Amino acid sequence: MTGTPASSVLFPRVAFIGIGLIGSSLARAMRQHGLVGTIACHTSSDGSMEHAKELGVVDEVYRSAAEAVRGADLVVLAVPIGANAACAEAMASGLKPGAIVTDVGSVKQSVIRDVSPFLPDSVAFVPGHPLAGTEHSGPDAGFAELFISRWCILTPPPGTPEAAVARVRALWEAVGSKVDVMEPGHHDRVLAITSHLPHLIAYTIVGTADDLASDAKQEVIKYSASGFRDFTRIAASDPTMWRDIFLNNREAVLEIVQRFTEDLTALQRAIRWGEGEVLFDLFTRTRAIRRGIIDQGQAYGSGIAPPPVPEKVE
Numbered sequence: 001m002t003g004t005p006a007s008s009v010l011f012p013r014v015a016f017i018g019i020g021l022i023g024s025s026l027a028r029a030m031r032q033h034g035l036v037g038t039i040a041c042h043t044s045s046d047g048s049m050e051h052a053k054e055l056g057v058v059d060e061v062y063r064s065a066a067e068a069v070r071g072a073d074l075v076v077l078a079v080p081i082g083a084n085a086a087c088a089e090a091m092a093s094g095l096k097p098g099a100i101v102t103d104v105g106s107v108k109q110s111v112i113r114d115v116s117p118f119l120p121d122s123v124a125f126v127p128g129h130p131l132a133g134t135e136h137s138g139p140d141a142g143f144a145e146l147f148i149s150r151w152c153i154l155t156p157p158p159g160t161p162e163a164a165v166a167r168v169r170a171l172w173e174a175v176g177s178k179v180d181v182m183e184p185g186h187h188d189r190v191l192a193i194t195s196h197l198p199h200l201i202a203y204t205i206v207g208t209a210d211d212l213a214s215d216a217k218q219e220v221i222k223y224s225a226s227g228f229r230d231f232t233r234i235a236a237s238d239p240t241m242w243r244d245i246f247l248n249n250r251e252a253v254l255e256i257v258q259r260f261t262e263d264l265t266a267l268q269r270a271i272r273w274g275e276g277e278v279l280f281d282l283f284t285r286t287r288a289i290r291r292g293i294i295d296q297g298q299a300y301g302s303g304i305a306p307p308p309v310p311e312k313v314e
């Protein structure tokens with residue numbers, strides 16, 4: 001399934017290391033928009049990469065990462081954060097001079113720490129993070145429209161050639177994303193509050209409900225209202241991926257958990273002492289934040305708004 005219009009091809013040959021939800025979504029979007037010639041792929045699971053080939057998401061599969069990246073103009077690391085170092089080491093000898101390496105990981109300082117030491121000087125590294133996803137995993141879960149109207153944050157380390165950053169930016173814009181460039185540590189602190197803490201809370205709430213005595217547990221399932229259901233969706237997210245996120249953004253997450261715990265204690269106190277205005281003021285403020293998010297059109301992906309129709313890049 002090659003044969004895309006030559007005028008729009010950004011990267012003639014792309015290699016994906018990992019082809020799950022995010023890798024396969026990007027591969028599908030690149031194909032849909034005619035941005036790629038050939039897509040090669042390596043994963044640690046022979047079954048899943050063969051399946052990605054059957055799905056038509058990739059053209060070629062390789063049992064070695066170095067073979068997969070040979071001749072590639074762009075290499076996309078799309079594996080759990082904890083696998084980055086081993087993948088970078090395994091693929092390094094196959095990288096073509098002038099190639100761009102990027103990634104999609106949810107934490108950016110650790111990926112730079114883990115991947116950069118293995119890359120030859122002739123290769124540019126442009127780390128990236130699409131702020132888009134679902135609780136599902138694997139190549140079947142991906143879809144080409146995932147990135148439309150969502151942010152993708154690029155965190156190039158100092159010295160990264162501007163031209164490489166511009167090409168990765170062009171890729172994400174072509175699949176429908178809005179792109180910002182950010183310092184990696186700042187990215188990790190922002191994501192600790194906007195993404196990592198919410199997941200930690202969801203895992204905790206669902207775990208707490210599950211720990212209740214079994215009769216109460218039945219009630220939780222029977223009467224679970226949409227609020228609890230939303231938490232169960234988030235808490236169904238991939239265990240390997242989220243273990244790696246928390247272990248690799250440890251400092252920022254612990255700092256924000258500390259802050260959150262203090263705010264929760266203040267609310268606990270307000271409830272205990274019947275301070276209704278404290279509760280009312282907070283809930284009024286948070287309602288305005290939600291409405292602001294919807295006004296900014298960032299709700300797609302949380303089930304609030306439908307995806308906008310993708311534009312074909314000519």
Ligand SMILES: NC(=O)C1=CN([C@@H]2O[C@H](COP(=O)(O)OP(=O)(O)OC[C@H]3O[C@@H](n4cnc5c(N)ncnc54)[C@H](O)[C@@H]3O)[C@@H](O)[C@H]2O)C=CC1
Binds near residue numbers: 020129130238
């Ligand atoms: N799931 C989500 O909603 C989002 C995930 N991300 C990031 O994207 C990355 C990938 O996540 P998903 O696509 O959701 O995961 P996934 O579980 O759907 O896919 C992971 C892929 O990596 C492969 N893999 C795992 N370990 C490997 C290894 N040692 N060597 C080679 N291949 C290996 C798997 O076979 C699979 O193809 C993660 O770093 C995650 O932080 C970023 C944004 C959203």
Ligand SMILES: O=C(O)C(=O)Cc1ccc(O)cc1
Binds near residue numbers: 130133301
């Ligand atoms: O499913 C959801 O609601 C998500 O929040 C998906 C997600 C998970 C991890 C990321 O780094 C970015 C997005």
